[in-house]
Amino acid sequence: MAMTANDIESLIKMALPDARVTIRDLAGDGEHYAAEVVSESFRGMTRVEQHKRVYDALQGKMGGALHALALQTSAPD
Amino acid sequence: MALYCDFVRATYANDQINRISVGGLAVSDIQAWIENEVKTNDVVLFMKGTPTFPQCGFSSQVVQILDYLGVDYKGVNVLENADVRQGIKEFSSWPTIPQLYVKGEFIGGCDIVREMFQQGELQPLLGEKGVATSQPQSA
Numbered sequence: 058m059a060m061t062a063n064d065i066e067s068l069i070k071m072a073l074p075d076a077r078v079t080i081r082d083l084a085g086d087g088e089h090y091a092a093e094v095v096s097e098s099f100r101g102m103t104r105v106e107q108h109k110r111v112y113d114a115l116q117g118k119m120g121g122a123l124h125a126l127a128l129q130t131s132a133p134d
Numbered sequence: 135m136a137l138y139c140d141f142v143r144a145t146y147a148n149d150q151i152n153r154i155s156v157g158g159l160a161v162s163d164i165q166a167w168i169e170n171e172v173k174t175n176d177v178v179l180f181m182k183g184t185p186t187f188p189q190c191g192f193s194s195q196v197v198q199i200l201d202y203l204g205v206d207y208k209g210v211n212v213l214e215n216a217d218v219r220q221g222i223k224e225f226s227s228w229p230t231i232p233q234l235y236v237k238g239e240f241i242g243g244c245d246i247v248r249e250m251f252q253q254g255e256l257q258p259l260l261g262e263k264g265v266a267t268s269q270p271q272s273a
Contacts, residue, residue, distance in 0.1 A: 104246045105228075112229055120229035125192070128245045 059087025060123050065115070072114030073098055083127070091127040100132035107131075164221035172235040176265050177207035180222045181232040185209040192244040193232040199251045200234075204268025205260060237263045 062080040069078050069092070076096040083089040092111070099107045107130035112119045119126060159167060172178050179196060183189030185207070188197050200207050212219035212231055223229055226240045234241045236259070241247065250256040260267055 104249065105240060105242050108242070108246065109227065117229070120223070129249065 060090075060118065061087065062090060065090060065092065065123070065126070068116065068118075069094060069111060069114045073110065077133075083125070088124040090123070090125070091129075093129045093131075095131050095133055097132060099130055104130065159217065161217075161221065164217050165225055168218070168221055168225045171208070171210060173238045175208045176237055176263075177205055177260075178210060178235045179207055179232055180210045180212055180218075180235075182211070182213050184211050189213060190231075192230075195244050196232045196234060196247050199247060199256070202269065203251075203257055203260070205265060236260065236265060239263075 062082055066078045066080055069076055073094070073096045075098065076094050078095075079093040081091045083091055094107075094111055099110070102110070108128055111128060111130060115123065115126075177200070179185070179193075179200065181188060181190070181193035181196065183193055185197050185201070188194035197209070210218065210222075212222060219231070222231065222233055226233055228240065228243060230243050232244055232247075234243075234247050241259070242250070247256065250259065257267055257269065
């Protein structure tokens with residue numbers, strides 16, 4: 058039940074339409090990705106809150122279909 | 135590192151889950167047990183494996199950071215108890231492990247802890263919360 062980088066990106070963008078999403082497939086197995094998400098909506102949020110927004114966007118797939126997603130979040134400079 | 139983590143997961147999948155002292159507690163008791171752990175220990179890391187033998191690359195990274203800073207912490211091995219492994223995710227509304235707690239507050243998972251460490255924010259945070267580190271605070 059692997060996810061493609063496109064699946065991940067579209068789920069994130071559905072929840073955070075302004076987000077700039079960069080995804081790297083770390084292992085080529087559809088289970089290990091790194092994502093950088095930059096969104097204005099993150100401004101003023103703690104990192105934990107920002108990551109939770111992304112996890113929410115992934116609708117419970119994190120830790121399930123998606124085994125590993127290294128996450129880096131920020132508001133635009 | 136991630137592949138190693140998978141290997142461990144696969145190995146454990148068929149293993150009989152060991153029951154540690156909290157085994158068999160009801161869900162609400164698990165939550166109370168977790169709350170007590172994070173409140174009675176200054177720094178707690180819920181992880182896969184132990185601080186001396188981490189069994190997942192992500193847990194291992196946090197262990198290395200805490201050890202580097204010389205922080206005294208308690209490691210809770212979630213692989214020893216399926217209820218704790220699930221319960222900690224509900225406790226923090228956070229889907230992954232490791233999870234680091236300082237003075238009862240959830241600080242983050244591997245990515246956040248690493249980012250805070252790299253940006254020189256982790257040690258000051260520990261200092262503010264009154265947690266001793268042996269690494270001189272200059273980096």
